[in-house]
Amino acid sequence: MVRTVVAGLDGSAESLAAVEWAAREANMRGLPLKLVHVWEPVPEPIAQAPLLGAETQQHWTERIPREAADGVRLRHPGVDVTVEQLSGTPRDVLARAAKDAELLVLGSRGLSGIGGFLLGSVGQAVVAQTERPVVLVRAGEQAADEHTMDPSGIPSAASPFRPVLLGLDTDSPHDTVIEFAFDAAVRRESGLRVVHGWNPPPYYAYGLPTDLGLHEELAKQQVAALAEALRPWRQKFPTVEVVEQSRYGSAANHLVDASHEASLVVVGRRIRRSPFGTHIGPVTHAVLHHATAPVAVVAHG
Structure with missing residues (x-):
């Protein structure tokens, strides 16, 4: 069908x-x-x-x-x-x-x-x-809103698409969400910008402001985790130019900021079959309300 x-x-x-x-x-x-x-x-x-x-x-x-x-x-x-x-x-x-x-x-x-x-x-x-x-x-x-500026400095549907923006949780990356974003980038012949926001575990939090070495080590671990999550997808979609950004702080805030330069924002939603109602998650909820580009919410198990 x-x-x-x-x-x-x-x-x-x-x-x-x-x-x-x-x-x-x-x-x-x-x-x-x-x-x-x-x-x-x-x-x-x-x-x-x-x-x-x-x-x-x-x-x-x-x-x-x-x-x-x-x-x-x-x-x-x-x-x-x-x-x-x-x-x-x-x-x-x-x-x-x-x-x-x-x-x-x-x-x-x-x-x-x-x-x-x-x-x-x-x-x-x-x-x-x-x-x-x-x-x-x-x-x-408008269609032009999804495209880059033309030589006169005006967004134009005749110009290339802006990158697709993917919000990725490296603790539980889901194939359905990642593939949707890569596929969207292929169809638009655009790049893919992947943004990951992270915060330290609670037991690290008190040491971070003064221990710059600890902060740097955690940041390196997050960058490595993001690269590993995307490695097989880079191989599957070799024509897509991928920019990876692992940033300290709120994932929702980083995605909302990045949405200004995106043609499409892709976020995930965990499927929950609960008698107490359905939820879309705090990051997806914030992006839905504040992103400036169209937002695709991809459900996953």
Whole structure:
């Protein structure tokens, strides 16, 4: 069965940005694109009130997905576009739609005044529920934003892609996350920047400020661990130029800072089947809210 790139669509500016990003990704992967439009039924007492005219309801349930699909076909004639209209709770419907997808693309509002995301409850719930990769795209995201500056100093889609950025935990590096990042770099013909943040074990912490030798030794160990984790992947993807950065301090802060120069940020999420709910992890959570580039969350065991 051929997988599809699936984009969630609700007519908002962020979802339209997600659709456009998904169309470019589908074209890059040579896969069809499915736009999933979710209509959430209103409670019965409200449904009986004359709040929405027939024309308004038809606009939301028919016109928006049709116009979005027509626009994608016009701008990306090589992409096979279909529309699926589903009814239900958006987070549950989208999580189900992602099961057979190559990846799911969702929109997220940009934070006013500063770079980053405002990840809504639907997006956060979908990221936490699905086991397929989920990409979050900000409202207003443009194709040129993923590319380097042209000679005039302006980002241009005709220029090379910016590097893909991978956040890697050397204590538990997961093949699924690493391969997704390398594959994304290959498709973009870009480099891969791998960022690892580390902090000393608690029993070392008190000695670090005064023992520079201890700090240097721990730093060397972290650099070696990062190089070892990436060694087989460098061999598997020899055409990808890899830059490794092992830095002391918060991994989330380092990734957010580096996202300004990235075309795509790739982070992992451990799959947890717990009766107490689902979680996405503190680093991934912070990156989702504050990175300035699209973020791909790749679930792993």
